[in-house]
Amino acid sequence: MENGLFQKLKKSNGVKFILYPIVFFILSCLILILALAPLMTPVFSIWDMITLAEPPAFNQEDAPITLNENATVVEKIVVPSDGEQYGEMEIPSAGIKAPVYYGDDAKTLRKGVGTYAGTYIPGQRRTILMAAHNNTYFHTLGEAQVGDQITITTTYGKYVYEITGSQVALATDKTAYDLTKEEENLILYTCYPFNALGITNRRYFVYAKYVSGPQVPLETEGGN
């Protein structure tokens, strides 16, 4: 009888050593959930927003893009991610052929022509502002004359612009460009003079009007 009781006691203690900690854990979690209930939904939403499906990949070479020269219609234009190549620019009269990226930070401009993210991209029926370095991709921009063509072939269509003018202006001169125009037009700029040493406060602007290329329908102009 004593042995039976001892066995019972031993068994019940073994279960308690596992059961009680689990109960304590569950109770603590319940208390935390009740206490933090108002915060849980926003916290989980933020957590979902800041996590990706896969770990981010770094230092990858730009994936080759497929340019679309033949599209005649475009219903919707998806704006590329920052630093993403989405096209190629050619100005035959100036001997310029360069990749076109979205964004215009220092790293992007090292690789090609950057599109200012505060404007639009070809096909969106608005002003497009693009820049490149004077010592590399836009070194010969000054050779392009009025009437010369600029071709930008993107992943969603081919766009042609005709140069209408150029000027040298101060970098801080906001009258040198109009970002609010409600018709598609292209502005290229770079530091000036082209062989300048150091940082100058002058910029060389080239203005071009839209000639051809698929544009978003009028009711969705200015956006996707």
Place this chain on the structure above:
Amino acid sequence: MNQQSKHFKGRSAVSIVLSFLFSIFISVFALLLICLATLLNPGYLTSHIQGSEYSQYRAEELKEIFISYGMASNFDEKIMSSLIDPTQVQKDILANAQAIYKGQEEAVSASHEQEFYDKLAQNVSDRDISMTEENKQAVRELAKLCAEAYETEVSLPAASQVSNILGKIKLPVWIALGVDAVLMVFTGWYLFHLYRRRYRSIAYLIYALSGSALLIGLPGLVVLLSGRIARLGIINQALYSLITDYIYGVLSGLLWSAGVLLAISIILYFVWRAVRKKFIANSQEYRLKSNAPKEY
């Protein structure tokens, strides 16, 4: 007999409640200690800056930026890269990290602008380009731009906000630690002395310690195994490397603490077994009361 039975049940209920509270206090104590050892410890941040290669990535980014500036200002890749000294970059980043904990915005008060200007001017001279006033001004502008980019890259993001927050929470954390330590000791002492038969008290201590181990370790383990930390959407490689490394370190701290608590529980379990065995072997009263109602 009934009164004795009720008394035992009452004491049992009190023991469970005390054990639960003790478990909470231990968990809070462990979490506060981890906070002091990680979040509020400058050594922890600096060790992770070094371990995660944060400064190497930042130095690479600076090189890219400087080369881009060079492409706009007639300086080649070689000279612009030579402006960056990875060892100095690391020193400056670590100094800025330390400054966060001292309540200063930045420690890198000495700008590198003059140093950059001197090197660039030397390069101009080596290229036999005349250093006119206009050129001097342009090169000085470039040096200034490079210095500004340098200071931005070597400072930690949101440093002043973080410094502000850390300054405010340090004292409350220490106070909370002290208060919790007192509560923990008091509860533990009371629980230990609740029973004359120490093995019963030890059993409740074991429940509390194991419960704490679960509370501290299990959520950390779940987060670690979920892989969410590796999928944080931080697009800057240097920052991604530092933040993920930092978080993994904190999670490791949680798991280590849980492990220590579990180890103490296991040791106490063997103590409990020995004490109980000795009690059973030596106690005539236990044998006489073997038909008495169970106390637990």
